[in-house]
Amino acid sequence: MNDFTESEERVELRKAVAKLAAKYGQEYFLTKARAGEKTTELWLELAKNGYLGVNLPEEYGGGGGGLGDVAAVLEEVGAAGCPLLLMVVSPAICGTVIAKYGTAEQKQHWLPGIADGTETMAFAITEPDAGTNSHNITTTARRDGDGWVLNGRKIYISGLDESKNVLVVARTETVDESGQKTGKLKPCLFVVPTDAPGFTFTPIPMEFVSPELQFQVFIDDVRLPADALVGHEDGGLVQLFAGLNPERVMAASFATGLARFALGRAAAYAQERTVFSTPIGAHQAIAHPLAQAHIQVELARLMTQKAAALVDAGEDLAAGEAANMAKYAAAEASCFAVDTAVHTFGGNGLTQEYGMGALVAASRVMRIAPVSREMILNFVAMHSLGLPKSY
Numbered sequence: 388m389n390d391f392t393e394s395e396e397r398v399e400l401r402k403a404v405a406k407l408a409a410k411y412g413q414e415y416f417l418t419k420a421r422a423g424e425k426t427t428e429l430w431l432e433l434a435k436n437g438y439l440g441v442n443l444p445e446e447y448g449g450g451g452g453g454l455g456d457v458a459a460v461l462e463e464v465g466a467a468g469c470p471l472l473l474m475v476v477s478p479a480i481c482g483t484v485i486a487k488y489g490t491a492e493q494k495q496h497w498l499p500g501i502a503d504g505t506e507t508m509a510f511a512i513t514e515p516d517a518g519t520n521s522h523n524i525t526t527t528a529r530r531d532g533d534g535w536v537l538n539g540r541k542i543y544i545s546g547l548d549e550s551k552n553v554l555v556v557a558r559t560e561t562v563d564e565s566g567q568k569t570g571k572l573k574p575c576l577f578v579v580p581t582d583a584p585g586f587t588f589t590p591i592p593m594e595f596v597s598p599e600l601q602f603q604v605f606i607d608d609v610r611l612p613a614d615a616l617v618g619h620e621d622g623g624l625v626q627l628f629a630g631l632n633p634e635r636v637m638a639a640s641f642a643t644g645l646a647r648f649a650l651g652r653a654a655a656y657a658q659e660r661t662v663f664s665t666p667i668g669a670h671q672a673i674a675h676p677l678a679q680a681h682i683q684v685e686l687a688r689l690m691t692q693k694a695a696a697l698v699d700a701g702e703d704l705a706a707g708e709a710a711n712m713a714k715y716a717a718a719e720a721s722c723f724a725v726d727t728a729v730h731t732f733g734g735n736g737l738t739q740e741y742g743m744g745a746l747v748a749a750s751r752v753m754r755i756a757p758v759s760r761e762m763i764l765n766f767v768a769m770h771s772l773g774l775p776k777s778y
């Protein structure tokens with residue numbers, strides 16, 4: 388990034404992705420979702436053109452770009468009406484963690500398939516009892532000969548039905564020098580095949596209209612080889628955070644893409660719909676909220692680009708703060724933009740034909756996931772403002 392503008396390459400990337408995604412559009416996306424089908428053609432076409440793995444290392448089939456590039460891809464597909472949730476997890480979380488902490492064999496094994504779209508990888512941290520408090524997760528990895536045995540439960544895991552593997556956050560038991568268990572648990576990351584014996588998942592019926600589904604997961608004595616562990620057993624939270632800052636930046640881009648789509652549609656509708664001799668967009672009651680939403684979205688996009696640039700520069704601490712702020716700002720902007728857009732359409736805002744109502748639940752997703760609005764406010768209050776911890 389330079390002088391608050393994106394590089395020429397990034398601008399060209401955006402244009403190319405926007406053009407590709409426009410061939411599909413919201414009608415395609417919602418029709419697939421409502422029919423219980425997948426948007427595989429779009430996913431594979433993005434991959435074939437190098438956009439899906441644009442952030443992954445070139446030697447493993449990626450484009451050698453940064454998080455800012457893959458975030459731009461996600462924002463543009465969203466702005467065309469195709470918000471692809473699995474882009475948040477597969478190339479951005481799983482791809483980043485494996486590229487950063489995987490062995491050469493693990494990178495060779497998993498990254499090319501993530502980049503070319505044939506080996507989508509899901510990500511599982513959330514648990515029913517821990518919820519927002521991911522320090523409380525109880526999925527446990529026990530040593531078993533050379534390998535591992537995993538047990539636990541996960542919830543709201545996206546895309547398991549279209550992923551061959553899932554990166555699971557589990558905890559290993561720590562032992563002291565004499566080999567006794569200390570009771571402390573360390574977070575570790577494991578690649579688990581979704582067809583592994585003992586790994587079962589069932590869809591959660593959601594009101595969110597998307598071809599990408601959420602699942603609850605049961606992990607019962609799932610045996611894994613030693614090389615299923617990504618990174619070092621003692622690497623702890625640092626390795627996890629390698630994936631979480633990209634996750635927040637991608638969530639922000641999902642939200643701004645969605646918001647841009649909603650505002651584009653609403654502005655066009657406000658130009659053409661006339662009920663009192665002028666287009667409804669001539670009434671400030673309609674125009675001003677749309678303008679306010681546009682401003683909020685542009686502010687959130689700027690913060691998202693800053694956060695991505697900090698991640699790409701390896702400034703992890705500053706990136707953490709900026710990525711949280713970007714995710715917060717983008718989710719709020721998106722909820723306001725979608726709400727305003729739906730209202731602009733009047734009754735048509737709630738019909739299936741206009742596709743606006745479907746955006747309501749989608750816009751709420753990023754207020755809750757991957758980290759809720761309240762937890763970001765807690766983070767900013769404590770870390771940016773030095774206020775006491777409230778929980």
Ligand SMILES: Cc1cc2nc3c(=O)[nH]c(=O)nc-3n(C[C@H](O)[C@H](O)[C@H](O)COP(=O)(O)OP(=O)(O)OC[C@H]3O[C@@H](n4cnc5c(N)ncnc54)[C@H](O)[C@@H]3O)c2cc1C
Pocket residue numbers: 476510511512513514517518519520542543544545546595601752755756757758759760761762765778
């Ligand atoms: C569509 C969708 C897709 C998802 N995909 C994935 C995925 O692929 N992988 C994955 O691992 N997870 C996924 N998630 C899970 C998501 O990350 C969690 O839903 C989220 O972290 C919140 O956890 P929870 O739902 O248990 O809410 P809870 O933890 O039960 O929280 C409920 C409410 O209480 C508030 N709250 C809790 N504690 C505090 C506090 N200390 N201060 C103030 N407020 C508080 C929260 O902010 C929230 O508003 C997905 C969720 C959705 C909805």
